[in-house]
Amino acid sequence: MKKIDRETVQRILDAADIVEVVSDFVHLKRRGSSYLGLCPFHNERTPSFSVSKSKNICKCFSCGKGGSPVNFIMEHEQMSYYEALRYLARKYNIEIKEHEMSDKEREEESERESMLAVNDFALKHFEKNLQETDDGRDIGLSYFLDRGINEASIKKFRLGYSLEKSNDLLNAAKSRGYNEKYLIETGLCIKTDQGRVYDRFKGRVMFPVFSISGKVIAFGGRTLKKDVAKYVNSPESLIYKKSYQLYGLYQAKQAIVKHDKCILVEGYMDVISMHQSGIENVVASSGTSLTDGQIRLIHRFTDNVTVIYDGDAAGIKASLRGIDMLLAEGLDIKVLLLPDGDDPDSFAQKHTSSELEEYIAANETDFLQFKTSILLNGVKNDPIAKSRVINDIVRSIAVIPNPITRNVYITECSRMLEIDDRIVALQVNKLFMERVGKDNLKKQQEAAAETISDIVNVEEPVKPVEAAAEVKRQPSPVDSNSRFLRAYEQGILRYVLRYGMLELCEDYDDLGNPISVKVIDYINEELKNDDLKFSNPDIEKTFEEAIKCSSLTWEEDNCKNNETLLKERESYIAAGEE
Structure with missing residues (x-):
């Protein structure tokens, strides 16, 4: 084997443009003098991967990975230094001059x-x-x-x-x-x-x-x-690693970025026939169930995915889980159902590029409409079956990370299924919080497992008392929960302080007399019914004070505050006289 000489290495380093190199793997958008995209080294929904053309470096501000074009290729493709140089030399059509490697260098390959x-x-x-x-x-x-x-x-x-x-x-x-x-x-x-x-x-x-x-x-x-x-x-x-690969992505990546859309099919022949018909932004999961790794791979190039199904109803229902996984990643999903008897391969063979594009544009539908029509088919007259379908659809909405998008789908779901949007919203928010809680618990368990592993695997034997002290020094699950839930608890408190004294609705007591229900009363009652308490002491104390204040009229509250002010004034005067 041979080794690249120094002169060739320098030519490669001089030619490699960080924006061009990274763009082969990540969809970048210009932000001022830099470029921004989703980090290819860890799972994220908000872009934090910055690329500087002037400095010729990249950097993720979340996970910290990045560097020069060579560093990026080494990390991303798990290549050695010389493998990365050869990759860049091919990209920039640079002739490689090499010399024979020594026995030691050969062994290090x-x-x-x-x-x-x-x-x-x-x-x-x-x-x-x-x-x-x-x-x-x-x-x-x-x-x-x-x-x-x-x-x-x-x-x-x-x-x-x-x-x-x-x-x-x-x-x-x-x-x-x-x-x-x-x-x-x-x-x-x-x-x-x-x-x-x-x-x-x-x-x-x-x-x-x-x-x-x-x-x-x-x-x-x-x-x-x-x-x-x-x-x-x-x-x-x-x-x-099968779960991190998509068939045809190498051939499709430029078209995906160009059209800002990825079309997802199932098999090898589906991809090839679609490409041959002129639709090149197509990839396949190669006949396996869609994985998180494959979805994150798509997300690096676009936010928009169209999933193509053939007319097999049983296969469609079995594949609907993949839609929920795509939604959970924050992607915008559309679904295309082909005519009975056709799959992407056969359909592409029978139509020209323009006919395919027109068919996709005219027939791709929002995932909510598609899932509703598929699942409700044949169960409209069965209340129990219909309720199960509605719950299934609500679960799909609940995985969407963007709150605005979730709210839009809540409104649309209530309209399509003729259900009060408040009921849909309550169920969606409940499922969303359960999912967030499970994810948070999983992270805590993983962190705890790593902590215990670190303690157990130290080279020097650790005494039980020292091990216990080490565990004690780690953040407790309660502390982690408090930090995680703080934003949500602050949101509840914000509603209480802004709108707590406003009338929400009218209710009736045991004698049938109408009574006014304030926003704060409703929130307090719901928390009690669900046996929920604030995990952050400062927020809990503020909420309790708000409850006390809400029981007073404006005159009573004003009088109470005046008395408090007078007492404080007297104490200041007394302190000044002494």
Whole structure:
């Protein structure tokens, strides 16, 4: 192996523009002299990742990660220093001058680089099989062409074929000097308990999976036989985490940013056919349930997602959970239902780009309307079933993090389902607070687990008394709850102090006499009914004083305050005379 010389390194560093480099992975918006986007290194809904073109650096003000273009690529793609330099050299078309590496330098080459290298070899091997072997052309290429995939799309997505031989790839890779260890660790080959090694994907058409930067990190293989599993996928490895990857994102990322929208489908062929028809801002979850990691990946490029479903009602209901996950991330969701008998692949094959765009624009609907129509179908005359559907819809609204958006959907939900918006709002807010409470409790438990782990795993033995003292020094759950709930308790107190004495409604006593109910009385009664107390002592004390004051008339309160002022005046005079 060879090492990049110093002159080439300097040319790469001089050419690399931080905005251009980061924009390949994060959707940036200009803010004054800087750029801002969602941090790719941790989960966030409010952009805190700042990129400075003049300083040629990036920085997240929440998690602290960032640095130069090289630092960013190293951290984001988990590359070594020289891997990151090679990546930037390819991006800026800089010719790399290298010298032979010493034995020590060769030993230091990362395992990750070796796995990526063997995957890259397999990619080219499968492509060659498809185009240059009789079986590849007769079986693999014929399959793609019969499915309506043209040569341009085959090259764009680097499609290939694995021959119906147990060790075709294994022998080819070993003959080129690739270590069998990495063929097994990437999942390209399987080793049995008896020690036999064979190709995982034999006899299958191949769909390579790329990282955002264009590295091939996994494969999906589809068989054309009927007596075996239709799809086989690469197992998770050091370079491939399925829950953090979306098929087609490498090819779609620029179109997603351009259109400020991501279209989400299910399978490989759906993505390829949509791209071929001219709709390129399309990605797939590769037939698996949508994950938080995949959703955060989409959110780095856009806030808008359109989910396409085919006409299978059972499949739609099973997939509705993914909509709630998208909503919880703060994304704006629309849903498109295709005609019966069509999926994105077949529908795209039958329509031109303009027809597809027109159909999407005319038929994509808000998630609330879609979910309501799907779930209410057939249960409108069953009150119990209808109430379950309404609760399901309310739960979806409750996961939305933005309070304004939540409120808009509460109003729309009450209108569509003909329910009092106050009832909907109460239930949504209750579910929202329960969810926030669970998230907060989970964070506390994780923090407590880390604390205990730190205490248990110290090198020096810790005495029980010292360990107990260490735990005691950590913030208690009560303290954490108080800090977390403070903003919400302040919100309640703000209503009390501003509107507490206003009349909310009219009620009746036991004798049927009308009585006025003030805002503060209603809030106090609701807190008692739910057995809720303020966790912050200062807020609790202020609330109690407000309750006392509310029981007095203005004249009584004024008289009481005057008496207090007179006593304070007398004490000041007495102190002055002494």
